[in-house]
Amino acid sequence: MRKLVTSVLAGIGLTLACGTSVYAQEKSLTIFWAEWDPANYLQELGNEYEKETGVKITVETTPWSDFQTKAFTEFNAHGDAYDLVVGDSQWLGAGSTGGHYVDLTDFFNKYKLKDVMAPATVKYYAEYPGNSGKYWAIPLEGDAVGWSYRKDWFEDPKEKEAFKAKYGYDLDVPKDFKALRDIAEFFYRPDQKKYGIAIYTDNSYDAMAMGFENALFSYGGELGDYSTYKVDGFINSDKAVAALDAYKELYKFTPPGWAKSFFVEDNQAITENLAAMSMNYFAFFPSLINEASNPNAKNTGFFANPPGPGGDQFAALGGQGISIVSYSQKQDEAMKFLEWFIKDETQKKWAALGGYTCSAAVLKSPEFQNATPYNKAFYETMFKVKDFWAVPEYAELLQQLNQRVYPYMIGGEGTAKETLDALAADWNATFKKYGRGQ
Amino acid sequence: MATTMITTLDRSSRAAARGLSDISIRNLFIIPTVLFLIVFNIFPLIYSLGYSFTDFRASTNAPANFVGLQNYRDLLNDPYVWSNFAITAKYVIISVAGQLLVGFGVAMLLNRDIPMKGLLTTLLLLPMMLSMAVVGLFWKLLYDPSFGIINYALGLGTFEWLSDPKMALYAVALTDIWMWSPFVMLLSLAGLSAVPKHLYEAAAIDRAGPFYTFFRITLPLVAPILMIAVIFRTMEAFKTFDLAYILTSQPTAELISIRLYKMAFQEWQTGRSCALAYIVLIMVLAITNIYVKYLNKVKER
Numbered sequence: 001m002r003k004l005v006t007s008v009l010a011g012i013g014l015t016l017a018c019g020t021s022v023y024a025q026e027k028s029l030t031i032f033w034a035e036w037d038p039a040n041y042l043q044e045l046g047n048e049y050e051k052e053t054g055v056k057i058t059v060e061t062t063p064w065s066d067f068q069t070k071a072f073t074e075f076n077a078h079g080d081a082y083d084l085v086v087g088d089s090q091w092l093g094a095g096s097t098g099g100h101y102v103d104l105t106d107f108f109n110k111y112k113l114k115d116v117m118a119p120a121t122v123k124y125y126a127e128y129p130g131n132s133g134k135y136w137a138i139p140l141e142g143d144a145v146g147w148s149y150r151k152d153w154f155e156d157p158k159e160k161e162a163f164k165a166k167y168g169y170d171l172d173v174p175k176d177f178k179a180l181r182d183i184a185e186f187f188y189r190p191d192q193k194k195y196g197i198a199i200y201t202d203n204s205y206d207a208m209a210m211g212f213e214n215a216l217f218s219y220g221g222e223l224g225d226y227s228t229y230k231v232d233g234f235i236n237s238d239k240a241v242a243a244l245d246a247y248k249e250l251y252k253f254t255p256p257g258w259a260k261s262f263f264v265e266d267n268q269a270i271t272e273n274l275a276a277m278s279m280n281y282f283a284f285f286p287s288l289i290n291e292a293s294n295p296n297a298k299n300t301g302f303f304a305n306p307p308g309p310g311g312d313q314f315a316a317l318g319g320q321g322i323s324i325v326s327y328s329q330k331q332d333e334a335m336k337f338l339e340w341f342i343k344d345e346t347q348k349k350w351a352a353l354g355g356y357t358c359s360a361a362v363l364k365s366p367e368f369q370n371a372t373p374y375n376k377a378f379y380e381t382m383f384k385v386k387d388f389w390a391v392p393e394y395a396e397l398l399q400q401l402n403q404r405v406y407p408y409m410i411g412g413e414g415t416a417k418e419t420l421d422a423l424a425a426d427w428n429a430t431f432k433k434y435g436r437g438q
Numbered sequence: 439m440a441t442t443m444i445t446t447l448d449r450s451s452r453a454a455a456r457g458l459s460d461i462s463i464r465n466l467f468i469i470p471t472v473l474f475l476i477v478f479n480i481f482p483l484i485y486s487l488g489y490s491f492t493d494f495r496a497s498t499n500a501p502a503n504f505v506g507l508q509n510y511r512d513l514l515n516d517p518y519v520w521s522n523f524a525i526t527a528k529y530v531i532i533s534v535a536g537q538l539l540v541g542f543g544v545a546m547l548l549n550r551d552i553p554m555k556g557l558l559t560t561l562l563l564l565p566m567m568l569s570m571a572v573v574g575l576f577w578k579l580l581y582d583p584s585f586g587i588i589n590y591a592l593g594l595g596t597f598e599w600l601s602d603p604k605m606a607l608y609a610v611a612l613t614d615i616w617m618w619s620p621f622v623m624l625l626s627l628a629g630l631s632a633v634p635k636h637l638y639e640a641a642a643i644d645r646a647g648p649f650y651t652f653f654r655i656t657l658p659l660v661a662p663i664l665m666i667a668v669i670f671r672t673m674e675a676f677k678t679f680d681l682a683y684i685l686t687s688q689p690t691a692e693l694i695s696i697r698l699y700k701m702a703f704q705e706w707q708t709g710r711s712c713a714l715a716y717i718v719l720i721m722v723l724a725i726t727n728i729y730v731k732y733l734n735k736v737k738e739r
Contacts, residue, residue: 069703076496076706094706098498190596193584203687205704256583259601260687274584392498395705403518407689411603 028056029333031322032071032082035061038141038283041353042086048349049340055333064263068205068395075100075325083328084337086140086320090206092128094392095323101136102324102331104338108135111342118142121358124387125321130226137321138338139358141283144381145214145305145316146374148270148288149173149277152299153187162186173303177218177246180277180306184253187276196253198269198278200262201410203402207262209388210316211279212247212405214305217314217386219243224427226389229437231427236420243308244416248409259410270300281318282381285374286354302374304381317385319356358382393434400426490712497706509713519697519714523721526694529611529682530675536615537671541622542664548623549630559627563620570617574684577613581685606688614681618674622667629663630656665733669726676722694718 031046033039039061046057060082062070068088074081075098087095095101104126108114113135114122121139128136153159154171163171167182174180184196200211216223221240224231234240251258255274258265263284269275271294287293288300307313322341324334340346347359351368356378362368369376389397404423407413431437458466490509494502513519548559565573580588581599589597599609633656641651679695698718702711 072497072706073703094497097500203689256596257598257601259598392495393705396707399700399705403689406687407603410601410688411690 027054027333028058029083029330029337030081031057031059031084031086032074033059033061033086033320034064034067036064036283037286038355039086041350041355042140044353045341045346045350045355049337053336053340055337057337065204075327078327080325080327080329082325083330083334084322084324086322087137088206088320089124089317089387090390090394090398092125092136092321092390093394096128096134096136097392100326102326104135104138104324105133107335107338108138111339113138113342116342116360117358118360118363118382120317120382120385121319121321124317124385124390125319125358128390130390137323138342139319140322140341140355141320142356142358142363142378142382143281143283143317143319144378144385145210145279145318146282146285146377146381147277147279147303147305148267148285148374149301149303150270150275150296150299151301152296153276154301159186173301174277174306176306177215177308181246181249181253183276184250188253190256194273195255195269195275196277197250198254198258198261198266198275199247199250200266200279201251201254201258201406202260202262203406204260205262206388206398208405208409209398209401210318212244212401213316213386213388214279215243215247215250215308216240217316218305218312219246219308220310220312222386223389225437227437229431231424231431234424235427236417236424239310240420241416244405244408244420246308248416251409267294270294270296282356282374282378283318286372289373300373302377304377314384314386315381317387319358391434391436393430396430397427400430486712487716489709490716492709494709495706496708502709505709509710510717513710513714513717519694522692522694522697525607525690525692526676529607529614529678529691529693530672532608533611533614533618533675533678534668534671536611537619537622538664538668540615540619541667542626542660544619545623545626545630548627559624562623565617566620568617570680571684573613573617574681577616578685581609600686600688603688603690606686606691610678610682610685610691613685614675614678617681618671622664622671625663625667626660629660633659661736662733665729665736669729669733672729673722673726676725677718 031042033042039059043057043059046059050056068091071082071085071087071091072094075095087101092101096103108126113126117126117139121142122135123130125139126135126137128134154173160171163183163186166186169179171183171186174183180197186196187194188196200207202208213223216239219239219242221237221243222234224234254261255269263280266278266280267284267288269278270288273296285302289297291297294300305313305315322338324331324338328334341350342359344359344361347357347362351357351359351362351371357363357368363379363382369379388394391397401423404419404426408416408419489502491504491506492502493505493508544562548555548562552558578600580586583589583596583598583601586599588599589595598605600606637655637659638651641655646654677695678693679699682691682693683696683699685691694714695718698711698714701707701714
């Protein structure tokens with residue numbers, strides 16, 4: 001018996017010893033990201049790095065739905081499974097104040113990244129708290145919400161004529177939110193199984209917030225004051241109320257059963273001939289110009305989020321920065337990778353692979369803007385984006401937004417004003433709970 | 439005699455030859471289980487009870503502050519949590535009642551001599567052998583208003599099963615009924631086949647009608663085993679998560695376990711979610727206790 005126990009223990013010990021020694025011998029870095037095309041592009045970029053330096057890069061992914069949960073479970077356990085993480089912009093607060101991210105301020109200043117990267121990406125992917133000059137991530141994948149549309153439906157002469165007769169102006173890419181609504185209404189034909197528009201409505205993470213933000217920001221509204229945490233008079237202002245009504249109005253013209261839709265459903269709306277226009281992150285557009293994944297690839301066009309009635313034009317920000325996990329054993333190695341990543345030629349390579357670079361110089365270059373049908377819209381959008389709260393308790397704020405806005409949007413409960421007043425009260429209570437901006 | 443067989447070891451057995459006493463064998467079996475229970479069940483249970491009185495957040499480095507009953511007070515004053523409980527209660531009642539009706543009905547139909555009874559029973563058991571997540575995913579497709587087969591078969595056009603706030607909970611319950619009726623059926627079948635045949639013969643001689651026979655003979659004799667099915671299904675339905683989470687995101691179908699998941703793993707309000715978990719635990723315990731009391735009463739009769 002004792003012999004058996006001893007041998008088993010010895011066996012376990014040996015396995016552990018072998019495991020760790022092998023691990024230490026080869027130089028490698030693990031990057032954690034969500035499961036989508038850009039992660040594959042990053043893996044390809046990582047392969048280039050391995051060729052140059054011999055350090056093996058592994059991009060580990062998990063589906064978007066449990067990306068946040070899995071990453072934070074690892075952080076909270078102080079695990080070193082990941083050396084770098086490409087985290088959502090909202091995570092900055094939780095990542096920095098929770099001690100999960102390594103402070104990259106010195107790195108940022110040394111390479112003057114504030115001037116190298118597009119200003120919005122520095123502000124939303126890297127800096128926390130706002131205007132503090134403290135940086136926690138390197139902007140990696142720029143992203144924002146844009147629109148795809150069916151060029152063949154828009155350019156059909158019969159449709160053009162009918163549209164002009166009905167609305168008094170030409171059918172074209174929407175010039176503002178009113179036109180967006182009109183076109184959605186125009187193409188909404190349930191009897192032909194054609195519908196006007198596909199928008200985000202899912203209330204399980206940030207889909208609903210991102211969709212609504214597109215309307216809110218273009219209507220000149222704000223979520224609140226990011227420095228004082230004041231929300232009264234912002235999120236429930238007249239502009240915000242009008243924006244919510246406008247967004248709810250669009251829901252009328254969506255395909256049936258459009259109550260839990262996010263990026264997958266919105267791309268399907270184009271590939272399955274369901275909708276004339278579809279909201280989505282730019283990161284999901286590459287599959288729309290690929291004939292293998294979109295039978296309508298040749299007939300798909302793209303435009304930036306249109307301005308609201310006041311002429312303001314903004315879009316909701318997606319995208320991620322790359323941070324070093326503070327529990328990683330290989331922080332120096334990770335730092336070297338970041339030094340390589342921010343080089344101009346790496347950024348060019350990154351863009352060529354399909355990644356959305358945040359490097360201002362690459363973004364401005366004509367070769368980037370002409371590379372795909374949507375790069376120009378992306379470039380325009382990236383200089384007018386705004387984002388959700390990035391405080392550590394952002395998930396509670398998101399949940400409260402979902403809780404208030406969803407029943408109004410989908411269930412038609414109450415009015416826009418009541419909804420947003422209630423949301424302002426929820427947010428005030430949450431900020432008070434965490435002692436912000438008293 | 440029987441007890442001595444259990445407590446003493448046969449002297450000629452190999453275990454006895456190795457010098458193991460009956461007590462050491464008992465310990466060998468029990469201690470790992472008890473240790474496992476303590477490490478993975480009892481310890482987290484007590485640990486989370488402690489957390490439920492703090493404002494601890496697993497996602498930050500901030501120390502946990504003792505807040506007394508604040509979490510419980512907030513939760514019990516939160517209208518959303520109450521509505522989650524009401525939704526859960528409605529869901530449990532609909533889905534357990536539905537499973538009982540369908541399961542027991544099918545068992546009654548199967549409890550006779552029919553050809554290929556074994557094969558039929560096995561096929562009917564298939565739904566409950568599938569994984570909850572898989573059932574959720576393909577029922578989502580079945581319910582789809584644009585290409586789902588349910589609307590096509592019933593001629594409902596583009597009826598929105600899952601996006602209609604009023605319908606979503608029923609749609610989830612319907613899926614649960616489909617999946618778990620076979621479980622009730624299996625237990626009922628066992629109960630039905632245990633009813634002594636001579637009771638039915640006596641009833642037939644007395645010219646008792648089918649209703650009388652059912653309510654006076656069949657139901658009372660099967661009741662205890664049906665109660666066990668109800669207890670199992672109620673506990674399971676109370677903590678339904680995967681099915682509802684995959685099928686719909688309607689607030690009108692947000693069960694308490696979904697709220698708990700969001701609070702614990704999306705918002706990382708660890709302290710508060712521990713408190714909510716305790717409230718749920720106490721409720722399930724209370725409901726199960728009422729059932730068990732009732733079950734004992736039924737058995738005594």
